[in-house]
Amino acid sequence: MRQGKKWVALALVSALAMAACGSDDKDGSDTTSASGGTTGGQAGGTLVFGTSSDPVVLDGAYVSDGESLRVIDQLFETLVTTVPGGTEIEPSLAKSWSASDDGTVWTFDLQTGVKFHDDTDFNAAAVCFNFDRWYNFTGVAQSAAVSYYWSTVFGGFSDGATPSLYKSCEAKDDATAIISLTAPSAAFLSGLAVSAFVIASPDALTKYEADKVGGTDDAPTFDGTFGTEHPVGTGPFKFDGWTPGDKLTIVRNDGYWGTKAILDKVIFKPIADGPARRTALETGEIQGYDLVDPADVTALADGGYQILKRPAFNVGYVGFNQAKPPLDNQKIRQAIAYALNRQALVTAKYPEGAEVATQFQPPSLFGWSADVPDYSYDPEKAKALIAESGVTDLTIEFYYPSDVSRPYMPDPTANFEAFKADLEAVGFTVVPKTAPWRSGYLDDVDAGNAQVYLLGWTGDYGDPDNFVGTFFRTPQVAWGFDNQEIFDALTAARDTADVAERTKLYEEANKMIMEFVPGVPYVHTEPSLAFAPGITGYTPSPVSLESFATVSLG
Amino acid sequence: MFKFIVRRLLLLIPILLGLSFLLFIWVRALPGGPATALLGERATPERVAQVNAAYGFDKPVLEQYFKYLGRVARFEFGQSITLRKDVTEELLRRFPATVELAAAAMVFAVGLGIPLGFAAAKRERSWVDSTAVVASLAGVSIPVFFLAQILKWIFALKLNWFPTIGRLQPTRELEHVTNFNLIDSVIALDGGAWVDTVKHLVLPGIALGTIPLAIIARITRASVLEVLNEDYVRTARAKGMSRRIVDRRHVLRNALLPIVTVVGLQTGLLLSGAVLTETVFAWGGIGQLLSGAVLDKDYPVIQGGVLFLAVVFVLVNLIVDVLYAVIDPRIRVR
Numbered sequence: 062m063r064q065g066k067k068w069v070a071l072a073l074v075s076a077l078a079m080a081a082c083g084s085d086d087k088d089g090s091d092t093t094s095a096s097g098g099t100t101g102g103q104a105g106g107t108l109v110f111g112t113s114s115d116p117v118v119l120d121g122a123y124v125s126d127g128e129s130l131r132v133i134d135q136l137f138e139t140l141v142t143t144v145p146g147g148t149e150i151e152p153s154l155a156k157s158w159s160a161s162d163d164g165t166v167w168t169f170d171l172q173t174g175v176k177f178h179d180d181t182d183f184n185a186a187a188v189c190f191n192f193d194r195w196y197n198f199t200g201v202a203q204s205a206a207v208s209y210y211w212s213t214v215f216g217g218f219s220d221g222a223t224p225s226l227y228k229s230c231e232a233k234d235d236a237t238a239i240i241s242l243t244a245p246s247a248a249f250l251s252g253l254a255v256s257a258f259v260i261a262s263p264d265a266l267t268k269y270e271a272d273k274v275g276g277t278d279d280a281p282t283f284d285g286t287f288g289t290e291h292p293v294g295t296g297p298f299k300f301d302g303w304t305p306g307d308k309l310t311i312v313r314n315d316g317y318w319g320t321k322a323i324l325d326k327v328i329f330k331p332i333a334d335g336p337a338r339r340t341a342l343e344t345g346e347i348q349g350y351d352l353v354d355p356a357d358v359t360a361l362a363d364g365g366y367q368i369l370k371r372p373a374f375n376v377g378y379v380g381f382n383q384a385k386p387p388l389d390n391q392k393i394r395q396a397i398a399y400a401l402n403r404q405a406l407v408t409a410k411y412p413e414g415a416e417v418a419t420q421f422q423p424p425s426l427f428g429w430s431a432d433v434p435d436y437s438y439d440p441e442k443a444k445a446l447i448a449e450s451g452v453t454d455l456t457i458e459f460y461y462p463s464d465v466s467r468p469y470m471p472d473p474t475a476n477f478e479a480f481k482a483d484l485e486a487v488g489f490t491v492v493p494k495t496a497p498w499r500s501g502y503l504d505d506v507d508a509g510n511a512q513v514y515l516l517g518w519t520g521d522y523g524d525p526d527n528f529v530g531t532f533f534r535t536p537q538v539a540w541g542f543d544n545q546e547i548f549d550a551l552t553a554a555r556d557t558a559d560v561a562e563r564t565k566l567y568e569e570a571n572k573m574i575m576e577f578v579p580g581v582p583y584v585h586t587e588p589s590l591a592f593a594p595g596i597t598g599y600t601p602s603p604v605s606l607e608s609f610a611t612v613s614l615g
Numbered sequence: 616m617f618k619f620i621v622r623r624l625l626l627l628i629p630i631l632l633g634l635s636f637l638l639f640i641w642v643r644a645l646p647g648g649p650a651t652a653l654l655g656e657r658a659t660p661e662r663v664a665q666v667n668a669a670y671g672f673d674k675p676v677l678e679q680y681f682k683y684l685g686r687v688a689r690f691e692f693g694q695s696i697t698l699r700k701d702v703t704e705e706l707l708r709r710f711p712a713t714v715e716l717a718a719a720a721m722v723f724a725v726g727l728g729i730p731l732g733f734a735a736a737k738r739e740r741s742w743v744d745s746t747a748v749v750a751s752l753a754g755v756s757i758p759v760f761f762l763a764q765i766l767k768w769i770f771a772l773k774l775n776w777f778p779t780i781g782r783l784q785p786t787r788e789l790e791h792v793t794n795f796n797l798i799d800s801v802i803a804l805d806g807g808a809w810v811d812t813v814k815h816l817v818l819p820g821i822a823l824g825t826i827p828l829a830i831i832a833r834i835t836r837a838s839v840l841e842v843l844n845e846d847y848v849r850t851a852r853a854k855g856m857s858r859r860i861v862d863r864r865h866v867l868r869n870a871l872l873p874i875v876t877v878v879g880l881q882t883g884l885l886l887s888g889a890v891l892t893e894t895v896f897a898w899g900g901i902g903q904l905l906s907g908a909v910l911d912k913d914y915p916v917i918q919g920g921v922l923f924l925a926v927v928f929v930l931v932n933l934i935v936d937v938l939y940a941v942i943d944p945r946i947r948v949r
Contacts, residue, residue: 109785117698117699118699125657200669201669201670203669204662204665204666204668204669205657205662205665205666206650206662206666206669206696276691276693276694277686278671279670279674280670280671280683280686280691280693280694281669281670282699282701283699289700304791305698305700305708305899306708306709306712306903306904307781307782307783308785328785330781330785330897331899333894333897333907334894334895334897336764336895337780337894340764340767340768340771340772341779341780344767344771344775344778346780346785347785467656499647499652499910499911500645500646500647500910500912501647502647503651503654503656503658504646504647504651504658504663507658507659507663517656519656537659538660
């Protein structure tokens with residue numbers, strides 16, 4: 062019918078017409094492609110970076126998710142920070158520091174002449190304002206869903222419900238801030254580098270009601286606009302605008318006290334779907350993204366894109382719940398360690414750069430020991446140990462998550478299948494148990510329901526306590542054991558002030574842990590970022606503290 | 616007519632009440648909760664208990680429900696636990712994105728589907744008919760995310776004709792007045808933005824529209840076939856009326872009723888959030904918000920979002936029913 066065909070023809074023609082005049086616009090005035098930068102030189106330009114989701118809020122004290130921290134790291138700064146690409150501490154807003162003999166009083170000499178983005182002065186009073194703000198959190202702000210890092214590094218709050226490492230902050234003069242602790246702590250300094258402890262403008266915090274929690278007791282609402290519209294810090298970039306679901310824009314801070322950023326502007330575009338991120342890089346709609354799927358790494362590299370690797374700072378492990386026999390039998394646990402062919406799994410299913418884990422912390426972190434017991438693949442030894450153990454019922458329930466991809470475990474099912482085969486080869490009967498990550502799996506593991514399970518951990522900051530301390534310093538339902546020797550060793554290691562002494566203590570502790578075999582660590586991975594050709598200056602960090610200030614379009 | 620509309624709107628109240636209760640209970644009965652979703656590997660029983668206490672999730676369910684009803688009566692739908700943003704604000708802010716996408720998909724589906732179905736019916740059992748039938752089957756069968764990847768690969772990566780993510784080029788600025796980019800770019804007199812918006816609508820619109828396209832084409836074909844066999848059509852042709860006028864005045868208008876029903880239902884479905892399409896094209900609409908909320912067990916967003924969509928669906932159906940009376944005077948809405 063002529064009419065029908067007319068419509069179809071019209072539709073096709075308009076589509077073609079649009080496409081034709083479209084392709085000019087795409088590489089036109091608004092620079093998106095790396096090769097067509099605004100100027101011929103190095104300075105300036107706009108970078109569009111693909112993220113996996115929007116930030117939650119741009120208030121360091123209130124978040125612990127990677128996407129919020131990514132942006133916060135550009136707008137704000139801490140007293141001390143990590144060296145680019147590593148975990149050692151270097152000065153930031155504090156140019157030097159010293160601790161009292163008993164390790165409880167820390168004096169920080171601050172940078173001078175620094176201004177917040179709202180032109181107010183950065184000084185010791187501002188530092189103390191921030192610390193006291195965090196210490197005085199109440200209600201929902203105290204929960205781990207909000208102020209996770211404060212509880213991890215300092216423990217309790219001013220209400221005294223749990224003991225706190227923090228005692229007080231004193232602004233001796235504009236350039237000297239003195240922080241007093243209730244006990245000596247060597248992890249304190251590494252903890253301070255965490256982005257939760259960025260120093261924000263007291264003026265903005267107050268004016269934009271950063272701590273306003275409204276709603277009702279059982280339905281609290283965060284009502285302030287500090288973290289959504291006015292995140293004022295001292296960093297090399299300033300906040301420019303945020304439309305959730307669409308994009309977040311930051312611009313260069315020309316009043317920055319340090320080396321100014323090269324780029325004019327960075328736009329963060331949330332793209333939840335991994336393949337969509339990759340395609341967006343390949344079409345030029347974005348110039349870089351994080352959390353590259355290991356399966357894409359080779360293809361992208363072959364296509365001329367730059368793959369940057371983050372130094373390994375995580376651990377994937379098989380966890381044991383010793384409250385569930387026969388896991389309470391050490392010989393059985395050792396047998397499992399020998400039975401699992403970890404090297405084969407890492408070689409077959411993990412991208413280049415992943416390495417077999419020998420203990421519950423990565424080699425780059427001090428306290429790692431080269432002398433831990435070696436559980437290299439040895440199925441014969443496993444069978445011998447099983448015989449020695451005297452255990453006859455070798456049925457175990459093996460839990461794995463069905464639907465998730467974690468940096469240390471991109472394909473849980475593959476790991477499970479490999480380990481199941483290894484265990485059955487030495488005589489175990491494996492009963493698979495699976496649930497979606499957020500819908501039951503984590504709950505089962507935490508509640509102590511899971512007998513043997515796949516899990517892992519990405520480090521928050523450069524201190525062994527954040528790895529082995531998190532797992533084994535206190536009794537936990539998921540691990541199901543009570544080994545006072547290990548608890549004491551890790552507590553002593555955490556509380557020692559001298560770095561050399563701590564290193565030795567953690568090395569000893571790691572040996573002790575691996576003799577006890579509370580679980581079998583099996584991998585450390587290097588998550589990757591991808592960038593368009595020509596982009597330079599991005600330095601991946603093991604703790605994901607990465608600045609865009611040194612990035613240029615090339 | 617007016618009484619009919621009012622009565623239908625009043626029906627919304629028991630529907631929403633019942634729905635909210637079922638949803639409230641069901642979502643809390645599922646394994647996992649917002650605390651574990653929020654905390655991930657960092658979850659410990661103590662931390663989970665702390666978060667649950669802070670949000671009142673450890674109270675008896677019925678107690679939670681009545682407190683919730685109290686807030687709803689004051690139009691307070693709460694804040695997203697994971698996003699920490701007002702639920703109503705987020706829904707209203709993202710809805711235009713979903714509407715624009717649904718509109719693009721329906722323009723594609725209706726614009727192509729009705730002529731296709733019509734042509735197939737007129738040439739019953741010809742190659743046109745067979746192609747249309749097979750194409751419809753294919754359209755319904757191909758998974759949306761797979762189709763989306765193919766479309767991206769051909770039209771974006773290889774041909775460089777269309778973009779693949781978002782509603783606008785990230786480097787482009789547009790003042791958000793209504794959040795309908797097509798309207799906002801007109802308000803801002805920004806021709807470039809308008810073209811950019813349309814270009815961003817093409818691939819997701821096609822991906823989303825293939826299923827409605829297939830269904831509309833088939834319904835059109837069936838309905839037109841039925842009308843073509845009616846006596847009055849044969850009489851009109853016998854009287855000497857041109858084929859074109861008969862088609863327009865008698866065939867199409869009478870065949871429209873079932874087609875309108877299907878278009879209405881499909882629109883309602885599309886507005887419920889084209890979850891997969893929105894995720895694959897990073898669209899920033901309701902679908903992505905809700906699917907994320909379900910995974911994260913973000914109770915306030917799930918509750919508010921589903922109720923919101925129920926209202927939308929009821930309103931769309933109401934419009935369809937009113938349209939019946941407009942199209943066919945024989946139908947009286949009582």
